[in-house]
Amino acid sequence: MVIKILGTGCPNCKKLEANAIEAVKQLNRKDKIIKITDIKEIMDCGVMSLPALVADEKVLSYGIIPSVEDIKKMIANF
Amino acid sequence: MDIFYPIQLLADWLTYDVFSIAKKTLLGNAIDFFINDTIKIFLLLVVIIFVVSIIRSFLPPEKIKNILSHKGKYTGNILASFLGIITPFCTCSAIPLFLGFVEAGVPLGVTFSFLVASPMINEIALVMLFGLFGWKVAFIYIVSGLVVAIVSGIIIGKLKVENLVYDFKSKNKAKLGFESLTWEKRITYARGYTFDILKKVWLFIIIGVGIGAWIHGYIPADFIAKYAGGNNWYAVPLAILIGIPLYSNAAGIIPLVSVLTEKGVSMGTTLAFMMAVTGLSLPEFLILKKVMKTKLIIIFAGIVGVGIMCTGYLFNIILK
Numbered sequence: 001m002v003i004k005i006l007g008t009g010c011p012n013c014k015k016l017e018a019n020a021i022e023a024v025k026q027l028n029r030k031d032k033i034i035k036i037t038d039i040k041e042i043m044d045c046g047v048m049s050l051p052a053l054v055a056d057e058k059v060l061s062y063g064i065i066p067s068v069e070d071i072k073k074m075i076a077n078f
Numbered sequence: 079m080d081i082f083y084p085i086q087l088l089a090d091w092l093t094y095d096v097f098s099i100a101k102k103t104l105l106g107n108a109i110d111f112f113i114n115d116t117i118k119i120f121l122l123l124v125v126i127i128f129v130v131s132i133i134r135s136f137l138p139p140e141k142i143k144n145i146l147s148h149k150g151k152y153t154g155n156i157l158a159s160f161l162g163i164i165t166p167f168c169t170c171s172a173i174p175l176f177l178g179f180v181e182a183g184v185p186l187g188v189t190f191s192f193l194v195a196s197p198m199i200n201e202i203a204l205v206m207l208f209g210l211f212g213w214k215v216a217f218i219y220i221v222s223g224l225v226v227a228i229v230s231g232i233i234i235g236k237l238k239v240e241n242l243v244y245d246f247k248s249k250n251k252a253k254l255g256f257e258s259l260t261w262e263k264r265i266t267y268a269r270g271y272t273f274d275i276l277k278k279v280w281l282f283i284i285i286g287v288g289i290g291a292w293i294h295g296y297i298p299a300d301f302i303a304k305y306a307g308g309n310n311w312y313a314v315p316l317a318i319l320i321g322i323p324l325y326s327n328a329a330g331i332i333p334l335v336s337v338l339t340e341k342g343v344s345m346g347t348t349l350a351f352m353m354a355v356t357g358l359s360l361p362e363f364l365i366l367k368k369v370m371k372t373k374l375i376i377i378f379a380g381i382v383g384v385g386i387m388c389t390g391y392l393f394n395i396i397l398k
Contacts, residue, residue, distance in 0.1 A: 008173065008365075039173055039368065043246060048139040048178035050171045063138055063171075064267055 001078070003033045006042045006062075007051035016051040016065050023071035031055075031075070082118055082209075089114035108295030115210065115287045115333060120276075122205040127275050130201045131268035133164050135259055139175055146192070147182040151235050154188035159227035162195025163220070172365050177246050186243065187235020194382055195227035198357035202279065206332035207352070211339070218393065219349060226353070226385035233381055242374035282330030290337040297341060313347045314390035318383060321354025328355050345397040350390025357382055 003020055007013025017035060024031050036042060036054075045054055049063030053071065060066075060074045080086075093110040094101055142161050149157055172193075179189040199220055207216040259267075324331055332352065339348045363375050 008171075039177070040246060042174055043177055043181070046140075048143060048171065048174045050174060062140070064270075 001031050001056045003031050003075075004045075004054040005033065005035045005051060006045060006047060006054060007035070007037065008039070008042075009037055010050070012065055013051040016053060019065065019068045020053060020071055022068045023075060026068065027072055027075060029075070082114075085118050085121070086114055088117065104295045108291045111294045112287055112291035115290070116284060118209045119206060119283055119287070119333070120280075122209045123202070123276060123279075124272055126205050126208075127201050127272040128268050130164060131271040132264055134166065135264040135267055137161065137164060139165060139171075139178065142192075143178050143182045143184065146179065146184045146188055149184075149188065151185055151187060151232065154185060155191040155228045155231040155235070158184075158188045158192040158231065159195040159224045162192045162227060163199045163224075165192075165196050166200070172362055173369055176366070176369055180243060181246075185235055186240055187231045187233075189231075190234045190378060191227045191231025193378075194230050194357060195223060197359060197362065198227065198353055199223040200328075200356060202275065202329050203332065203352060203356050206329065206336075210333060210336035215345070215349075219352065222349065222389045222393075223353060223357070226357070226382060226389060230378075230381045230385055234378065237377065239374055239377065242371040242377075244369055244371075246369065279329035283333065286330030286333035290333040293334075293337045293341065313344070314350050314387055314394065317347050317351035317390070318354040318358070318386055321351045322358045323360050324355045328352075331355055344394045346390045346392065346394030349393055350386050353386045353389065354383075357386065 003024070005013060005017045005020060007016065013035075017033070020033055024033065042050070042052075045052065045057075045059055047054075047059060047062045051065065052062035053060045053066065053074070055075065055078055058078075060078075061070075066074070089110050092113050093099055093106060097109065099106040099109055142165065145161070146154055146158055176189060176193065179192070180186065204216055204220070207219050332355075335343075335348055335351060339345065358379055363379060366375055366378075
């Protein structure tokens with residue numbers, strides 16, 4: 001699946017991206033991770049608090065930075 | 079009784095017994111002051127940020143947007159300002175927040191009330207004010223901040239400046255579902271948030287309190303009062319101008335300001351300065367340029383600035 005990291009480039013967004021990459025790696029998956037910084041695209045997801053984690057157009061988290069373990073759970077339950 | 083009395087006892091014991099520094103000396107005073115203030119602030123930070131984070135987990139901005147979109151002016155302005163107190167404000171989410179509000183049909187004036195209150199009345203500033211100035215000053219700060227936010231929003235609403243906001247209509251409006259969080263999750267979130275904030279501000283606080291302690295011990299009171307006391311008409315606007323670029327360092331600046339107040343800077347000037355530090359932030363203005371014309375940012379900053387200035391002068395007169 002495609003995992004999107006929504007954020008305007010603040011330190012929190014970078015941390016979320018790093019956690020997501022690590023989670024995917026630990027699960028031995030080949031999901032594509034893309035970073036979305038365009039404000040229009042972010043708004044299309046209906047999110048207001050950043051950073052947000054989106055998998056195949058479904059918002060998994062917003063406004064918080066989930067840990068690597070949390071992201072692994074979210075992806076596994078998807 | 080002062081609830082911080084035990085901390086004072088601890089600080090006294092550490093300074094005079096453990097480090098065996100002579101009482102009533104400049105060095106003794108400064109060290110005692112430093113230990114007392116540092117412990118007090120860190121304790122308050124942990125407790126208050128944790129509590130605020132828990133409350134916050136019930137009210138994410140996505141939910142606040144829904145609440146505010148059904149409100150008219152005045153009620154909307156008042157509600158938005160109160161909700162702004164518990165919402166954290168980081169410049170990176172300023173834009174989605176603003177656009178989300180506008181898209182949901184929240185009136186522009188109400189949105190601005192929120193944009194003023196959210197950074198101005200934040201938990202770090204409140205902790206520092208409560209710990210260093212006492213609950214009365216913290217309370218005055220909250221009330222004045224609310225008034226400035228409500229009034230600024232109402233004025234901006236009346237100006238009919240909607241044309242100064244860029245159009246960002248998104249096509250597919252995704253609706254977010256709100257999963258109800260478990261208490262366990264709320265606590266984990268609150269703990270993580272508290273830790274993050276502490277990690278970000280601890281050094282500023284120690285430096286701020288350190289310099290403050292030095293001033294407390296070594297600089298005579300009338301020196302500062304001469305330049306920044308209540309009698310100088312320019313003290314308030316000058317304090318506001320100095321405050322604008324200092325946003326990210328609020329945690330380190332408030333301890334300094336508290337010592338300056340003790341040394342003769344008048345209370346109104348201090349309040350105005352702190353409101354400018356938190357409420358008028360340069361990075362926020364720069365980022366808002368992406369969604370509104372510079373003219374609107376200037377109007378926004380101007381109205382809030384005048385509001386803060388009035389607060390400053392008012393309390394310089396009242397709290398003499």
